[in-house]
Amino acid sequence: MKIPAVTSVGCCCGRGRAERAGRPTRILRSSLLFPMLLSLVWVPANAEVRSITANPAEDCSTQMNIGWHANLDEVGCSVVYTERGDGVWAGATTVAGKSKRSDVFDGIDSKTPEGKDWKEEAKFLDYGVTLTGLKPDTDYMYKIEGGEGAVTKPVRYFKTAGAGEFSFLWFSDVHAYTPIPSRVKNLNSVIEEALKIEPGVDFMFTTGDVVAWGGSYSFWKYLLDQPFAANYMFADVIGNHDWMKRRDGGSSEFFAVAHNNPTNGYAGQEGVCYWFIYGDVLFMTFNNEVMKTSPETEAEAKAWAAGVIEKQKGKFKRIFIAEHYQWFDGRNGRSSWYDHWKAFCDEHHVTLAMSGNNHIYERTHPLRGDQVVAPGLGTVYMEAPSSDGERGVKAGPLTLNADKLVFTYSSQEHSNQTEVKTIGCVLVNVSPQSIRTRLVYLDEKKQVQVADDHTFATTTGEIAPKATSTAVTP
Numbered sequence: 250m251k252i253p254a255v256t257s258v259g260c261c262c263g264r265g266r267a268e269r270a271g272r273p274t275r276i277l278r279s280s281l282l283f284p285m286l287l288s289l290v291w292v293p294a295n296a297e298v299r300s301i302t303a304n305p306a307e308d309c310s311t312q313m314n315i316g317w318h319a320n321l322d323e324v325g326c327s328v329v330y331t332e333r334g335d336g337v338w339a340g341a342t343t344v345a346g347k348s349k350r351s352d353v354f355d356g357i358d359s360k361t362p363e364g365k366d367w368k369e370e371a372k373f374l375d376y377g378v379t380l381t382g383l384k385p386d387t388d389y390m391y392k393i394e395g396g397e398g399a400v401t402k403p404v405r406y407f408k409t410a411g412a413g414e415f416s417f418l419w420f421s422d423v424h425a426y427t428p429i430p431s432r433v434k435n436l437n438s439v440i441e442e443a444l445k446i447e448p449g450v451d452f453m454f455t456t457g458d459v460v461a462w463g464g465s466y467s468f469w470k471y472l473l474d475q476p477f478a479a480n481y482m483f484a485d486v487i488g489n490h491d492w493m494k495r496r497d498g499g500s501s502e503f504f505a506v507a508h509n510n511p512t513n514g515y516a517g518q519e520g521v522c523y524w525f526i527y528g529d530v531l532f533m534t535f536n537n538e539v540m541k542t543s544p545e546t547e548a549e550a551k552a553w554a555a556g557v558i559e560k561q562k563g564k565f566k567r568i569f570i571a572e573h574y575q576w577f578d579g580r581n582g583r584s585s586w587y588d589h590w591k592a593f594c595d596e597h598h599v600t601l602a603m604s605g606n607n608h609i610y611e612r613t614h615p616l617r618g619d620q621v622v623a624p625g626l627g628t629v630y631m632e633a634p635s636s637d638g639e640r641g642v643k644a645g646p647l648t649l650n651a652d653k654l655v656f657t658y659s660s661q662e663h664s665n666q667t668e669v670k671t672i673g674c675v676l677v678n679v680s681p682q683s684i685r686t687r688l689v690y691l692d693e694k695k696q697v698q699v700a701d702d703h704t705f706a707t708t709t710g711e712i713a714p715k716a717t718s719t720a721v722t723p
């Protein structure tokens with residue numbers, strides 16, 4: 250599948266490739282007269298590189314993972330990167346990509362943007378690079394070049410960790426689906442509004458269901474073409490929709506290939522479950538599609554996470570965990586995956602536990618030993634709202650766990666008989682001694698609203714005494 254892109258005319262090989270392919274070009278030939286103009290002129294071409302992404306590497310202060318896909322004959326692609334202020338790329342570094350062939354999406358039942366049935370056509374080289382030796386707390390720009398310098402995509406950006414404070418924009422459940430572009434448009438709208446409120450956001454984080462069917466490669470490509478992916482590091486968590494095909498089950502491999510996540514997960518979960526350190530926070534992500542299959546698979550995930558905490562001790566001060574399935578059901582407050590994880594969060598002093606899937610925004614008081622405790626002594630459990638304006642679940646009165654849940658939100662306006670029009674995201678500001686979270690949403694008139702603006706103190710030094718929890722893992 251071809252996508253429109255731009256190719257710098259400063260690249261002679263790019264011109265040759267476009268001409269060889271018989272594609273129209275608008276090349277300024279008078280380069281001798283106007284050399285300075287050359288770098289400003291761009292021509293349309295068909296992209297041989299797609300689904301470019303900047304994912305976290307283990308140490309985000311000096312490393313970043315860049316991933317992309319290229320046509321099978323595009324061997325020898327590279328990442329070219331430099332500091333954002335280096336307008337002429339004078340200090341640019343080129344790093345050769347490593348690739349392997351992927352056919353995992355090819356032939357899978359899907360839909361075209363027009364809503365017609367079709368089978369995905371997706372045989373490509375799956376590229377990944379870990380950039381190392383980066384400067385902390387620095388804005389970078391990067392682009393991908395083909396083996397013969399043939400492909401130059403528009404410039405993309407990421408920022409390294411290392412500042413005393415950092416912030417991220419957390420969204421969930423957009424279910425990107427090419428036949429219904431309003432879903433991604435709604436996401437983009439709320440991100441845009443949130444960035445007006447907090448322009449200095451360092452990266453994007455999600456708790457999954459970013460695409461409608463993970464087996465549909467064209468949906469991933471569509472998602473990664475959006476501004477949030479071009480302008481920020483993107484940390485993603487696998488959801489059930491990211492795992493599934495249109496029919497006949499699914500695979501975690503779709504998520505692994507769509508990203509270039511650190512391959513530091515446990516056996517079988519490399520590039521799916523992963524950890525990274527940003528600032529003084531250890532982030533760990535989990536795969537519900539595996540954990541839900543048996544108590545043993547859940548125990549395996551927890552054992553991996555406990556091992557990571559032990560091994561990385563001294564390199565972080567706080568722990569954030571993230572999975573797709575909700576901690577509580579915002580329709581009534583019923584406990585859901587909170588029961589599975591509360592003992593782990595107590596034992597390892599998790600500061601923030603993030604989830605999605607419920608399509609309802611939620612925040613708890615700090616909890617420990619199944620009780621509300623003072624800030625800094627427990628885990629705050631939160632869920633991001635859905636962001637597509639279509640598949641929201643209506644928040645209802647809390648008849649259960651009303652003592653634990655502080656705030657829930659969804660749109661109350663229906664998009665169909667059963668669902669509501671929620672379009673929201675969460676801004677998270679992490680300071681050395683506290684965390685601020687804000688729900689940002691578009692109301693029924695598409696006006697931006699900020700709600701549940703909350704700052705809580707966090708424990709970064711002395712660990713609170715171990716709680717005696719009666720929690721069991723079902």
Ligand SMILES: [Fe+2]
Pocket residue numbers: 422424458490606607608
């Ligand atoms: Fe969802």
